[in-house]
Amino acid sequence: MDATEKKLVNNDFKDIMLNRHSYRKFKKDVKISDEEITQILKEAISAPSACNLQSWHFVVCNTPEAKKRAREVMMPFNYPQIDTASTVIFVMGDIQSHYKYRDVWNKAAENGQITTEERDKIFKTFLPLYEKADRNFLEKDATLDGSMVAMQLLLLARAHGYEANPMSGYYFDKVVPQFGLDPERYIPITSIAIGKPDEEFTKSVRYDVSEVTDFA
Structure with missing residues (x-):
């Protein structure tokens, strides 16, 4: 068992994946240290990415001041998670x-x-592809990478003993400048609220796999 694995509260993959749910209210008195968030992110960035570009970047809102700035770009129905x-x-x-x-x-x-x-x-094949690509291609590629690392982040939050809620209900044009980032370089993918749940999750119905699958 390596040092990373020892930090995990839950190492049952089936439970982590199949019992993941989105909670909208968390216990306000629970603090997650910068060190633990850094460890979770370190584990999350083992996610795959197109051509190993690792086209992701994280903004951690871990203080009341930072969460207030996050709230300013969120839509009201996501205030319970932010707050x-x-x-x-x-x-x-x-x-x-x-x-x-x-x-x-x-x-x-x-x-x-x-x-x-x-x-x-690699320099002669993949690199020229990106150097010559237009913004639309690069945004789609970064969205793919960001989505994969976000899913990994959701699962790792559970592995560390927390629950999480992915959110896209925010003003997309305001997120990047709100945190002082370059809008020519960064695009918002999602935001994830993490904590200890303070209510039951809303039970959802999933489509039968046959309704969303074709075998070609």
Whole structure:
């Protein structure tokens, strides 16, 4: 058992995944330290990403002042989560992540994880694809990456003994500038309220898998 695994309160994958629910009210007296949030995010960024671009960025609202700023860009039906959650994390997409692409793969080559030939092949194939891409392509790519890391973040919140609620009810054009980020680089993907639940979750009905699946 490694150091990361020892920190998990719940290591039952089936329970973590199948018993995940969205709560809209949390216990106000529960605090989550910056250190634990950092650990959760460190675990979350093991998520896959397109071409290993890791096109994500996080804004952690872990203080009353930061949560107030988060509330200012949220729609009213999400106020209960904002007002009671221990922390709120905005997941952003980074559409300029390819600018750092060489650093990632140079480090992989230096560490012996790939050969220099494999690295150079990546530089000649994937890198030009992103360097020549338009904003629409880059936004879709970053949205894919951000969505995968957000789902992982939701599950890890449960693994650490909390519950979480993903939220998209905010003013998309206001989120990035609200936190002093560059709107030419970052796009909002979702926001996640995390804490200890203070009410029962709303039970939802799921479509039968046959209604949403085609075998080609």
